[in-house]
Amino acid sequence: MRTNVVIIGAGPAGLMLGRLLELAGVDAAILERKSPDYVLGRIRAGVLEQGTIDLMDRAEASTRLHAEGLIHHGIDLSFDGDRQRIDFSALIGRHVMVYGQTEVTRDLMNARKAPTIYEAEDVEPHDFDGKSPYVTYKQGGTTHRIDCDYIAGCDGFHGVSRQSVPQTALTLYERTYPFGWLGILVDKPPVADELVYAHHERGFALCSQRSPTRSRYYVQVPVDENVEAWSDTRFWDELRLRLNPETAENLQTGPSIEKSIAPLRSFVAEPLRFGRLFLAGDAAHIVPPTGAKGLNLAMSDVATLADALIEATIEKSSAGVDAYSAKVLQRIWKAERFSWWMTSLLHTFPETGAFGRRIQRAEFDYLCGSQTAQQSLAENYTGLPS
Known part of the structure; x- marks a missing residue:
């Protein structure tokens, strides 16, 4: 078998890349090691920047998104009960949309x-370092081969694509955090119309949502915490303690339909091109979920990569593929900075002591009193230009 592009990974990044190439008349094969049901069973967040919404439009896959997605014009922040709404629409004239990553997929x-x-x-x-790359895989006990012009690695942090690159050709930047997010999914209306981010001396909390009748809640826990130690009752009691009293009073609780702990990590690999192999999405970078950047950053990667591969295949120009790594890394590092900043502001870091908490409080107070600071947060949260 031969195709123009082999895409490894059928998560949202790989599927989006395949769809954009398909619409442009560029042949692409997508390989995924899991089943479709498994892929759709992954529980992920879904705060979409305008750029991601526009990309779904371009992919002709946005009908349901526009019908069911929830427009959010801001977010609510609190620090030890003191609240500050960040009004994206008033500050910069933009908004985000809540629409689950599972639904995007x-x-x-x-x-x-x-x-x-x-x-x-x-x-x-x-052979991605030469002119005739190919990809092999097994199915039903038989080995198959696909010859191609380019390979796109969209197979996540633990995928084979980055692991296939010689380690001497990669520079890895990483920070692991000493905590994770314990999250539950519940079929109850959200506690608020917009996302609520809360800093409390007991730890961070987030009130999110998937639909008008389904909510997602998180609390900060030690990274080695055992999810089995958290009954639903314990979770709800802890969440209430970390929220503003008014918000806590509005909380509707119920039995969890999913419960898990996600570790937090900041990670970037450089460069993102190795001959005819390109890395995109979680294969290239990981951000803490605090700034809602993971899915959006992956979509920005594949939008740039799609344009580059279309140009290379149809126009026979290498300008886009040559520029891919440097171009997307500029946006990646800006998103890493913002996600790190949000994480640093809203979580507790016991090792920083009382001084660290007072610095966080000063940062929150500055944010509350400065329209310029609020505009900066709004600009980053809703998405920087590609």
Whole structure:
């Protein structure tokens, strides 16, 4: 088999890249090691920047998004009970949309015309440092080979794409945080119309949502915490303690339908091009979820990569692929900075002591009193230009 591009990974980044190439007339094969049901079973956040919404429009996969997505014009911050709303629309004239990453994935799956190869085992890219790359995989005990012009690694942090690059060719930047987010999903209306981010001496909390009837809540816990130690009752009691009293009073609780702990990490690999292999999405970078950047950053990567591969395939110009790594890394590092800043402001860091908490309080007070600071937060949260 031969195609123009082999895409490794059928998460939202790989599916979006495949769809954009498909619409431009560039052949692409997508390989995914898991089943479609497994991919759709992944529980992920879904705060979409305008750039991601525009990309769904371009992919002709946005009908349901516009019908069901929830427009949010701001977020609510609190520090030890003191509240400050950041009004995106008033500050910079932009907004975000809440629409689950699972639904983005489902819409892109349904939009794709060409088949995606699921349950592809032992996927391995070959000869990407030359002019004739190819990818092998196994299915049903048989080894298959796909020859191609380019390979796109969209297979996540633990995927084979980055692992296939010689370690001497990579520079890795990483920070792991000493805490994670314990999150639960519940079929109850959200506690507020917009996301609520809360800093409390007991730790961070977030009130998020998936729909008008389904909510997602998080509390900061030690990174080695055991999820089994948290009953629903314990979680709800802890969440209430960390919220502003008015917000806590409005909280509707119920049995969790999903409960898990996600560690927090900041990570960037450089560069993102290795001959004819390109890294995008979580294969290239990880951000803490505090700033709602993970999915949006991945979509920005593949938008740039799609344009570059279309130019290389149809116009026979290498300008876009040559510039890909440097271009997307500029935006990646800005998103890393913002996600780190939000994380640093809103979480507790026991090692920084009383001085550290007073600095956080001063940062919050400055944010409350400065329209310029609020505009900066709004600009970053709703998405910087690509």
